[in-house]
Amino acid sequence: MALNTSPTRTDVGYLRRRVKPVAAAAVPVEQPASALPTEPRQTEPSRPSPSPSSSMSSSSVPSSSGLSLSPSAPPAPAPARSAAPSAGLSLSSPTPAGNEPATAPVSTGLSLGHSSPAAPAVPPRASAPEGSLPFPAPGIDEVRELGDDDPVLRLNARESAIGSLIVTGAASAVWEDDELVTGAGTPDGSTTGSPVTTPGNRPLVGFDDSDALVSLRHVRRLRRALFVSRGTEPLGVQIFDGATVTVSPGDEKRMFVLYLLRIGGVIELRAEPVDRSASDESILKQFSFVLTPFLVTRASRSR
Amino acid sequence: MIPGANAALTAENPGLTQLLVGFGWETIPSRGPQAELVPMAIMCDADGRSLSNDHLVFFNQIVSQDGSVSFVDDRDTEEIDVDLSLVPAEVAKIVFIVYVDPDVRGSGNFSAVRSAYVRAATRDNRELVRFVVPAEDNRTINVMMFGELYRHRDDWKFRALGQGYLTGLRGVAADFRIDL
Numbered sequence: 001m002a003l004n005t006s007p008t009r010t011d012v013g014y015l016r017r018r019v020k021p022v023a024a025a026a027v028p029v030e031q032p033a034s035a036l037p038t039e040p041r042q043t044e045p046s047r048p049s050p051s052p053s054s055s056m057s058s059s060s061v062p063s064s065s066g067l068s069l070s071p072s073a074p075p076a077p078a079p080a081r082s083a084a085p086s087a088g089l090s091l092s093s094p095t096p097a098g099n100e101p102a103t104a105p106v107s108t109g110l111s112l113g114h115s116s117p118a119a120p121a122v123p124p125r126a127s128a129p130e131g132s133l134p135f136p137a138p139g140i141d142e143v144r145e146l147g148d149d150d151p152v153l154r155l156n157a158r159e160s161a162i163g164s165l166i167v168t169g170a171a172s173a174v175w176e177d178d179e180l181v182t183g184a185g186t187p188d189g190s191t192t193g194s195p196v197t198t199p200g201n202r203p204l205v206g207f208d209d210s211d212a213l214v215s216l217r218h219v220r221r222l223r224r225a226l227f228v229s230r231g232t233e234p235l236g237v238q239i240f241d242g243a244t245v246t247v248s249p250g251d252e253k254r255m256f257v258l259y260l261l262r263i264g265g266v267i268e269l270r271a272e273p274v275d276r277s278a279s280d281e282s283i284l285k286q287f288s289f290v291l292t293p294f295l296v297t298r299a300s301r302s303r
Numbered sequence: 304m305i306p307g308a309n310a311a312l313t314a315e316n317p318g319l320t321q322l323l324v325g326f327g328w329e330t331i332p333s334r335g336p337q338a339e340l341v342p343m344a345i346m347c348d349a350d351g352r353s354l355s356n357d358h359l360v361f362f363n364q365i366v367s368q369d370g371s372v373s374f375v376d377d378r379d380t381e382e383i384d385v386d387l388s389l390v391p392a393e394v395a396k397i398v399f400i401v402y403v404d405p406d407v408r409g410s411g412n413f414s415a416v417r418s419a420y421v422r423a424a425t426r427d428n429r430e431l432v433r434f435v436v437p438a439e440d441n442r443t444i445n446v447m448m449f450g451e452l453y454r455h456r457d458d459w460k461f462r463a464l465g466q467g468y469l470t471g472l473r474g475v476a477a478d479f480r481i482d483l
Contacts (some may be wrong), residue, residue, distance in 0.1 A: 158356070158483055161363030162472065163405040200339040200406070208408055217339050217404040219363060240405060240472075241483060265363045 137268065140243045146271035147248025147256060153269050155239065160267040163240035165214040167258060171230035172280070173212040174289050175205035176223045182292045184284075187212075193291030196221065216240075219262060226287055227258040228280075237269060247271050257283065304434040306465040312423065312431060313387065313458040320388040321426040324399060326381045326449065328419040338411025339404045342381045342449075345479050349395040352480040358394075359481065384426075385452065387459055396453035398464075398479075402446040402472055413441035413467065421449035423461050434463035445471045 137154040146153065167173070174184040175196060183193030187207045196204040198218040205214050205225050212227055229235045235247035235258045247256050248271060256271040274283055284291070304310065313319050326342045346358035353359065360383060385397065399421060403410050413419075422433040434450055441447075444467030451462050468474045476483040 156356075157364040158359070161361070162483060163410075164407040166407065198339075200337045200404070201334065202336050202406060202408055213407065215406060217341065217406065265365070 140237075140239065140245050140269075143245050145246050145248050146258070146269060147250075148273075151271050153245065154263075155267045155269070157265045159239050159241065159243070160262075160265060161216050161219050163216055165216055165260075165267070166238040167212040167214070167227045168210070168236040168238070169229045169231065169233035170207075170212040170227040170235060170258075172228045173205055173207065174226040174228075174284065174287075176225070176289060177204060177221050178223050180223070180292070182289055183294070184289075184291060185212075192294075194294045214260070219267065220265070222260075222262050224262065225260040226283070226289065227260070228283065229255070229257075245269070250276065252276065259287065304432055304463040306434075306437065306463055308434075309460045309462040310423075310432045311455070311458060311460050312452075314460075316425075316431065319425065320386060322385040322387060322431075322452070323424045323426055323428065324383045324385060324452075325422045325424065326383075326399070326401060326420070327422075328401075329417045331415040331417065333415070336406070336409045336411065338413070338415050339406070340401050340416065341404055342383065342399065342401050344383050344385075345398045345400065345475075345481070346390075346394045347396050347398060347479065348393055351396070351478075354393060356482050396451050398451045399449045400446055400475060401449055402475070405445070405471055410445065413444040413447060416441065419447070419449070421463075423450075423452075432461050432463075434465070436465050441467060443467075443469050445469070446475055 137152050138150065140153055140155060140159065143150045143153045170187070172184060172186050174182070174193075176182045177196045181194050181196055183191055183195050185191040185195075185203075185205075185207055187210045189207065191206075195206070198204055198215050198221070200215070200217065202215050203213075204218055204222055205212065207213070214222065214225065227235055229247070229249075234249045235256070236244060237247075237258070238244045247258050250256050250273065253276055254273045255276045257274055259270040259272045261268045261270065272287075274286065278286075312322070324344075328340055330337055330340070341361060343359055343361040345353050346360075348354055357364070362381075383399070390397075401419070403412055417438060419436040420433055421436075422430055424430045436447065436449060446468035448464040448466045448468075450464050452459055453462060454460075470477075472483045475481070
């Protein structure tokens with residue numbers, strides 16, 4: 001397979017975009033590259049990424065068929081263990097750390113609930129620094145299906161920045177912006193965590209009917225996203241020029257989720273295997289997504 | 304300037320090598336999805352085609368010698384620097400377009416855009432030329448060519464354009480032979 005090994009161009013330095021001075025608060029703070037310790041297998045492009053769900057026991061997690069978007073509730077470990085299978089994506093608060101996976105609540109959907117107080121804090125991590133050269137990866141025109149054989153592809157800077165990246169077949173989407181504001185949503189419009197809205201009054205990542213959309217005009221605000229399919233329809237991706245790629249549905253035990261990373265100015269798409277019976281919250285935990293509580297603000301009162 | 308007018312930049316400003324090309328506009332506020340404008344520079348050969356897909360400069364394809372320039376803010380006026388002394392001989396002109404990002408959730412058009420302009424200035428911000436894009440019925444326009452820098456013998460000139468596309472970036476891609 002031909003790989004995209006184009007180096008960074010340095011021969012057109014006569015034309016460049018000027019970065020206007022802005023208020024310090026508006027400038028995203030880039031962490032040192034050393035603050036990237038736990039990104040799943042960014043350095044192993046040539047083989048399928050090991051399942052981040054290796055610690056999960058499929059037999060321990062009964063199945064459910066959908067997504068539950070119930071509001072946050074206090075942790076209730078005991079009832080949850082014996083509860084009937086959920087019919088949807090569970091957006092309720094996850095169980096306290098340590099209860100799962102062996103005693104995880106019943107759900108086959110992605111649990112997008114607020115993290116429990118006992119959940120370990122995730123240290124801030126930064127995107128790769130601008131100009132760094134990631135490992136070679138094929139482009140979207142070189143891959144028909146992301147899966148075991150082709151686990152990763154990388155869009156170019158134009159593909160990563162124009163129009164919308166459309167993900168079909170997703171039952172839920174999780175996003176994290178460059179300030180680590182994290183939220184999740186489902187096709188029915190339910191969201192949990194914190195939404196990220198762009199200056200164009202569109203969600204940075206959100207659903208439009210049954211499709212999940214990424215607003216590529218603001219790709220620089222996006223750090224990563226995760227898309228999970230729970231139905232029979234496989235995940236698919238389409239970009240502005242019409243190029244598409246699908247994600248392997250997996251097998252009886254494993255399924256693939258679509259993991260989107262922004263590396264500098266380019267988007268990398270990865271098919272990550274997870275246990276098919278993995279609960280929603282365990283998938284979030286595997287990928288270190290910690291939903292940001294949404295604080296509704298109001299204007300101050302004046303008398 | 305008026306559409307089609309040109310101005311001699313280097314002939315009237317001997318020693319001018321570094322240009323600041325600034326873009327500005329206002330959009331009518333809306334509670335719904337708004338048109339989001341993106342400036343882009345396309346480096347063209349003598350036939351008016353882009354030299355390659357990489358000869359574009361916009362917010363996500365920033366080319367600098369050290370590769371360290373990064374997109375910081377998208378709510379302010381955009382600026383693009385041009386170092387005329389470094390432009391390769393095969394580049395005959397540099398076209399500056401502004402496109403409405405084609406988001407599938409209602410991308411919009413230029414009808415909500417007011418007071419759009421492009422200007423050329425020295426690096427110390429001494430303005431040389433300014434072209435205010437005429438406010439016309441732009442309900443079907445989703446890409447606008449604001450202006451272009453072009454070679455004229457040994458000098459560089461700036462031409463005001465103000466020409467709109469009805470076919471969006473796909474039309475731009477076809478005209479300039481680029482993949483978008």
